[in-house]
Amino acid sequence: MPTPAVVKASNASFHPSYVPVAVFVGGTSGVGQGMLEAFARYVQGRAHLVIVGRNEHAAADIIAHLPKPDGGADSTQWTHEFVQCDVSLMKNVRAACSEIRAKCERINFLVMTASYNSMMNPGVTSEGLDLHLALRYYQRFVWVEELLPLMQAAQARSEDAKVMSVLGAGRGSPKKPADLENLGNMTKPREGRFAVALRSLIMSSNYTDAMFAYFAAQNPGIAFIHIHPGAVRTSAHQASTDFDGLLTPLGWILRLILPWISVSQDECAEHMLYALFKNERGLFLCDRYGDAVSSLVFDAPVEFGENNETSVLNGVPMPGYGASDLGVQKIVEYTKEATRAR
Numbered sequence: 001m002p003t004p005a006v007v008k009a010s011n012a013s014f015h016p017s018y019v020p021v022a023v024f025v026g027g028t029s030g031v032g033q034g035m036l037e038a039f040a041r042y043v044q045g046r047a048h049l050v051i052v053g054r055n056e057h058a059a060a061d062i063i064a065h066l067p068k069p070d071g072g073a074d075s076t077q078w079t080h081e082f083v084q085c086d087v088s089l090m091k092n093v094r095a096a097c098s099e100i101r102a103k104c105e106r107i108n109f110l111v112m113t114a115s116y117n118s119m120m121n122p123g124v125t126s127e128g129l130d131l132h133l134a135l136r137y138y139q140r141f142v143w144v145e146e147l148l149p150l151m152q153a154a155q156a157r158s159e160d161a162k163v164m165s166v167l168g169a170g171r172g173s174p175k176k177p178a179d180l181e182n183l184g185n186m187t188k189p190r191e192g193r194f195a196v197a198l199r200s201l202i203m204s205s206n207y208t209d210a211m212f213a214y215f216a217a218q219n220p221g222i223a224f225i226h227i228h229p230g231a232v233r234t235s236a237h238q239a240s241t242d243f244d245g246l247l248t249p250l251g252w253i254l255r256l257i258l259p260w261i262s263v264s265q266d267e268c269a270e271h272m273l274y275a276l277f278k279n280e281r282g283l284f285l286c287d288r289y290g291d292a293v294s295s296l297v298f299d300a301p302v303e304f305g306e307n308n309e310t311s312v313l314n315g316v317p318m319p320g321y322g323a324s325d326l327g328v329q330k331i332v333e334y335t336k337e338a339t340r341a342r
């Protein structure tokens with residue numbers, strides 16, 4: 001476990017020879033904001049930074065306070081901009097990706113933190129998707145799928161090409177295999193708000209492992225990092241303790257305890273960047289300090305077989321990995337169908 005000082009020293013050694021292009025989906029607050037601001041500090045503002053979210057005012061305020069490099073507003077050297085998008089709908093994500101493709105020829109870093117954490121409102125979107133999965137998982141799949149050519153363009157220039165999903169890595173276990181009979185959480189009866197939300201929460205982590213295993217195996221030169229941020233004082237933190245009815249006292253207790261065991265978004269952001277900067281290529285499942293719990297590097301594209309053992313990837317044991325080879329196939333196939341043409 002690296003200390004905060006070690007993490008900061010490591011991050012401060014990030015000196016790319018090129019002007020990095022980084023997209024922060026969820027950069028208007030929370031961990032994403034912390035990561036964006038720290039990233040901008042480490043490159044003294046010399047980057048093309050794209051913030052994605054709904055809150056235009058928050059984005060404008062953040063952009064106004066980012067460091068600006070010497071040499072004035074040379075837009076070939078740096079740009080800090082906002083792309084507005086409600087990512088709960090896949091059609092919005094696809095439209096935002098078109099906008100980004102028109103602005104950027106390559107992407108070096110794609111960081112995804114926008115999410116949903118209410119345990120009281122499981123919901124279904126107007127596109128017919130489970131709301132938790134739409135915000136915690138499906139939208140992230142669509143960002144990667146749509147922006148992958150730009151990541152590949154960065155890789156082709158021998159630059160960094162890294163994707164990070166800040167969610168819930170390292171929770172997978174052979175004792176808790178992904179339920180392939182209830183893909184998308186839409187087959188089993190949706191009775192009991194808490195139970196439905198809990199199922200989606202667990203699924204979103206397992207599915208993220210599966211999608212990153214899939215993309216990493218197809219793109220051996222790109223890093224796909226699924227990371228758990230730990231307990232962080234953000235709006236998500238608040239939302240996840242907002243219980244009602246009989247569970248109200250649980251919310252009170254959690255709100256009393258969590259400030260003592262959680263960290264600030266800025267402290268968390270340094271650990272997330274530590275994992276982002278140091279992992280070069282392959283699949284990484286990382287803990288809240290940025291250390292890898294499991295990882296696998298592919299030397300050539302790999303197609304997975306039919307093995308259905310959870311926490312084993314292409315024959316390699318992967319502690320904390322929440323999918324199986326068969327699970328990757330089923331989950332990715334289901335996801336492509338569920339998000340298609342929206």
Ligand SMILES: NC(=O)c1ccc[n+]([C@@H]2O[C@H](COP(=O)([O-])OP(=O)(O)OC[C@H]3O[C@@H](n4cnc5c(N)ncnc54)[C@H](OP(=O)(O)O)[C@@H]3O)[C@@H](O)[C@H]2O)c1
Binds near residue numbers: 168
């Ligand atoms: N905080 C914790 O203790 C904790 C613990 C475990 C896991 N996590 C996970 O870590 C990640 C980051 O957490 P966080 O605490 O930073 O989350 P957060 O504070 O809830 O993140 C807020 C960001 O998500 C964006 N967002 C939310 N809904 C959106 C929507 N419909 N469309 C577009 N953007 C949307 C917000 O943008 P706008 O407001 O501009 O729309 C904002 O930029 C999440 O995946 C979370 O589930 C957090």
